[in-house]
Amino acid sequence: MAAVLLLAFVGCFFGHGAAQDTAKPHILLIVADDLGWSDVSWNNPNVVMPNLHTLATTGVIFNQTYCQRLCTPSRTALLTGKFPYRLGMQRPIRHKKAHGLPLDEELLPQKLKKLGYATHMIGKWHLGSCKWEYTPTERGFDSFYGYHHGGEDVDYYTHMSDGGLDFWEGKTAISDQNGVYSTESFATRAENIISQHDPNTPLFLYLPLQPVHTPHQVPSSYLQTFSTIQDHNRKSILGMVAALDDAIKRVTDALQGKGLWNNTLTIFMSDNGGDYLDGQSNWPLRGAKGTVWEGGTRVPAFAHGNMLERTGYTYHGMMHGVDILPTLVSVAGGTEDAGLDGKNMWQSISTGAESPRTEFVYDIDSRQDRYGIRVGDYKLIEGTPASKNDWFAPAEMQQLGTLTEEADNHDTGLFLFNIREDPLEKSNLYDAAEYAPIQRAMRHRLNELKPDEVPFPDLADDPAADPSNYGDVWMPGWC
Numbered sequence: 001m002a003a004v005l006l007l008a009f010v011g012c013f014f015g016h017g018a019a020q021d022t023a024k025p026h027i028l029l030i031v032a033d034d035l036g037w038s039d040v041s042w043n044n045p046n047v048v049m050p051n052l053h054t055l056a057t058t059g060v061i062f063n064q065t066y067c068q069r070l071c072t073p074s075r076t077a078l079l080t081g082k083f084p085y086r087l088g089m090q091r092p093i094r095h096k097k098a099h100g101l102p103l104d105e106e107l108l109p110q111k112l113k114k115l116g117y118a119t120h121m122i123g124k125w126h127l128g129s130c131k132w133e134y135t136p137t138e139r140g141f142d143s144f145y146g147y148h149h150g151g152e153d154v155d156y157y158t159h160m161s162d163g164g165l166d167f168w169e170g171k172t173a174i175s176d177q178n179g180v181y182s183t184e185s186f187a188t189r190a191e192n193i194i195s196q197h198d199p200n201t202p203l204f205l206y207l208p209l210q211p212v213h214t215p216h217q218v219p220s221s222y223l224q225t226f227s228t229i230q231d232h233n234r235k236s237i238l239g240m241v242a243a244l245d246d247a248i249k250r251v252t253d254a255l256q257g258k259g260l261w262n263n264t265l266t267i268f269m270s271d272n273g274g275d276y277l278d279g280q281s282n283w284p285l286r287g288a289k290g291t292v293w294e295g296g297t298r299v300p301a302f303a304h305g306n307m308l309e310r311t312g313y314t315y316h317g318m319m320h321g322v323d324i325l326p327t328l329v330s331v332a333g334g335t336e337d338a339g340l341d342g343k344n345m346w347q348s349i350s351t352g353a354e355s356p357r358t359e360f361v362y363d364i365d366s367r368q369d370r371y372g373i374r375v376g377d378y379k380l381i382e383g384t385p386a387s388k389n390d391w392f393a394p395a396e397m398q399q400l401g402t403l404t405e406e407a408d409n410h411d412t413g414l415f416l417f418n419i420r421e422d423p424l425e426k427s428n429l430y431d432a433a434e435y436a437p438i439q440r441a442m443r444h445r446l447n448e449l450k451p452d453e454v455p456f457p458d459l460a461d462d463p464a465a466d467p468s469n470y471g472d473v474w475m476p477g478w479c
């Protein structure tokens with residue numbers, strides 16, 4: 001009798017809304033831009049990122065986490081929990097094209113808001129801005145500070161892109177950061193958001209920062225460490241990584257100062273691989289940003305936080321950017337939605353258990369004849385992986401004698417790899433007789449998925465978008 005009463009009392013206590021809300025973890029989701037596999041210290045000791053290194057090695061390093069081959073599709077995957085080929089979001093949105101992430105999708109910040117979170121975004125959107133309905137503060141973010149575009153180069157100091165200013169606080173274009181390095185503007189904004197945050201409300205801070213996307217701009221103080229590296233692009237990228245690392249330290253210090261850090265779950269990942277011709281590096285993986293090779297899609301990533309049951313290890317389970325949404329929604333106390341491609345990875349990553357994910361789609365883009373899927377250990381590519389197919393060593397390794405290797409089969413083709421045995425995609429099994437049954441099964445699976453494709457829209461540039469119509473600002477509201 002006493003036991004029953006006690007249980008009833010406990011149930012009542014934990015059912016109380018306010019008590020649950022304060023226990024919900026704060027969530028810091030950091031997305032680096034074009035940061036390659038070999039642009040992080042845990043994969044390449046030449047990279048200087050002491051703060052991120054400590055977070056990664058005292059958290060869980062993800063060694064088989066994927067996202068899409070480019071910015072817009074990767075951000076679509078992260079914020080919708082769906083593969084972008086199902087939403088017509090396979091490629092970057094360009095400045096003058098009148099489209100955006102479909103408005104009937106409920107995004108991660110909208111879901112977290114319903115679960116009681118304050119939601120703030122600092123950095124790059126790139127999910128559509130031809131009308132305000134597409135932009136962050138109408139899609140679940142309480143506040144936005146950053147830029148809408150990003151397919152083309154955005155200047156780190158002037159915040160201009162292709163002839164127009166693209167820097168916003170909410171819906172106001174701001175010019176007071178002219179001359180301030182964006183990585184530093186964003187760290188300052190994060191400090192302000194954190195210092196003003198009510199600690200009793202769970203915080204979701206989405207930080208899709210600018211580094212290490214081109215152009216090669218970094219305060220010169222960050223270059224001194226890399227004076228022995230001759231390659232200008234590589235040196236700049238390593239400097240930009242060091243600046244990113246300092247910015248992250250400012251954010252985590254602010255969370256610590258506010259007493260939020262011990263209940264913060266941090267997820268860090270890149271949106272896609274780097275471009276080896278721009279000084280980023282995916283070595284030893286094959287290919288680059290923009291390709292469906294492993295170098296374009298297998299991204300450096302980790303999680304950190306007290307709520308992880310097991311830490312200090314490398315997680316080898318398969319994970320994809322689409323899994324971030326259901327995983328964070330579950331951490332925030334929400335329930336799983338039907339119709340998502342993403343899987344709730346929380347139990348797996350927090351204990352090191354097997355991954356619920358067994359397959360994913362690299363891309364289905366019929367208008368560019370690019371198809372790629374992974375099922376179990378196997379990967380099938382049909383058509384055009386894209387244009388950078390080589391194994392390209394970063395400059396500091398080339399200086400030490402590591403040789404870049406050129407692929408002999410270029411541009412289009414049919415490829416089958418066993419990624420577990422051959423993560424570098426060197427041995428194409430497509431025509432090997434003993435793999436014929438696997439090749440057939442993989443093609444069958446791809447053909448089952450193809451009808452779900454919404455083709456990427458084929459749109460002409462709209463002159464109404466031109467920033468000269470709006471005082472040299474990339475103003476939403478023209479579509």
Ligand SMILES: *[C@@H]1O[C@H](CO)[C@@H](O)[C@H](O)[C@H]1NC(C)=O
Pocket residue numbers: 063314423
């Ligand atoms: C991560 O995966 C790569 C490619 O399979 C492998 O070479 C590397 O050893 C793995 N890293 C760790 C720490 O297990």
Ligand SMILES: *[C@@H]1O[C@H](CO)[C@@H](O)[C@H](O)[C@H]1NC(C)=O
Pocket residue numbers: 259260262263
């Ligand atoms: C976390 O920090 C807060 C504020 O400093 C403190 O009250 C709380 O006990 C800490 N919790 C843990 C689990 O350390």
